[in-house]
Amino acid sequence: MKAISISAFGAADVLELADAPTPEVRPTDLLVRVYAAGVNRADLTHRTGGYGHPNFGDSPIIGLEIAGEVIGKGDEVKDFEIGDRVMGVVGGGAYAELARIDYRMAMPIPAQLDYVHAAAIPEVFVTAHEAMMHLARLKSGDSVLIHAAAGGVGSAAVQLAYATGATVYATTDGSKLARVEHLGADTAIDYKTQDFAQVIADKTHGRGVDVVIDFVGEPYFARNIASLAHGGRLVQVGILGGGGKVSVELEHILYRHLQIIGTVMKSRTQPEKHDMIKRFRAHWLDRFEGAGSLEPVVDSTFPLSRAADAHRRMESSENVGKIILTMQPADLV
Known part of the structure; x- marks a missing residue:
């Protein structure tokens, strides 16, 4: 099969199309012919050596998110059959014609969606649900501040x-x-020209918001704390602005009853990941069909052979929504 190979860590140019062996199917695996794969920030970290090793836990091939057709399965697989259209999160190996996926990490593709839009769902929507609904316990009537709202998870x-x-x-x-408002934001804030903490203070008459979902990190931390209402929850999902150190007055945490929660999918145990998929599937999967349905947001598509260009697109931060790699036969040349 064809897959993206990384011979050395570095810039996008290190991504090369090469031959690779078909993945071995274990008892709980589906073997999937991949038609589309999502590009994620974690892939950039992988490519540049941020994880310190060439394989991402389950495969020497890069990539965490697939959509395709089941062409094989292990003896312990339940609820999936050959020919099923599936999407899901893999422990590596997505940038390839064939990939294996633990069946408990797979979900059926809603009937109205093609493979490209299906590949834009698993990683970002599962992460968003886990951070905002499960950990931060957002409910109707609450208020939330979401940073990097034009990105995949945002x-x-x-x-x-x-x-x-x-x-x-x-x-x-x-x-x-305008695009973020179309997705459902009541107030969209230009982070380059507006102080989001001041906007929140003005809009909420000093109360603050119940939840903050942040991907930036240290540069936003103090203002995130200031933007929380009494009993508010800050969920740190990423550190795009750099890790570094932060400081906070403990009195604010104590007397305002604040909570600071960190979450990263890739460092969860496999049973925890299974539960994340199960929670998302139960709450939202059927909401991708019918009127008023959820919308997988696709920014652009690139053939697998142009994976380097897809990474450059993500590095530019110009994308709105997901960048998708496609694996049609004509793309694998």
Whole structure:
């Protein structure tokens, strides 16, 4: 099969199309002919050596998110058959014609979705649900501030918050404000020209928001704390602005009853990941069909052979929603 190979860590140019062996199917695996794969920030970290080793836990091939057709399965697989259309999160190996996936990490593709849009769902919507609904316990009538709202997880979080009945504040680049509002944000904030903490204070008359979902990290931390209401929850999902150190007055945590929660899917145990998929599937999977359905947001598609260009697109931060690799035969040349 064809797959993307990384001979050395580095810039996008290290991504090369090469031959690779078909993955071995274990008892709980599905073997999937991949038609589309999502590109994620974790892939950039993998490519540049941020995880310190060439394989991502389960495969020497890069990539965490697939959509395709089941062509084989292990003896312990339940509820899936050959020919089923599936999407899901893999422990590596997505940038390839064939990939294996633990059946408990797979979900059926809603009937109205093609493979490209299906590949835009698993990683970002599961992460958004886990952070905002499960950990932060967002409910109807609450308010939430979502940073990086035009990105993959951010755009998913905006939709889930809107569907839940929350008041949604969202930060993004000024050129993307209208798009973020279309996804469900009540107030879109240009992070380059506006102080989001001041906007939150003004809009909420000093109360603050119940939940903050942040992907940026240290540069936003103090203002995130200031933007929380009494009993508010900050969920740290990423550190795009750099890790570094943060400081906080413990009195604010104590007397305002604040909670600071961190979450990263890739460091969860396999049973925890199974539970994350199960929770998302139970709450939202059927909401991708019919009127008023959730919308997998696709920014652009690239053939697998142009994986380097897909990474450059993500590094530019110009995308709104997901960047998808496609694996049609004509793309594998």
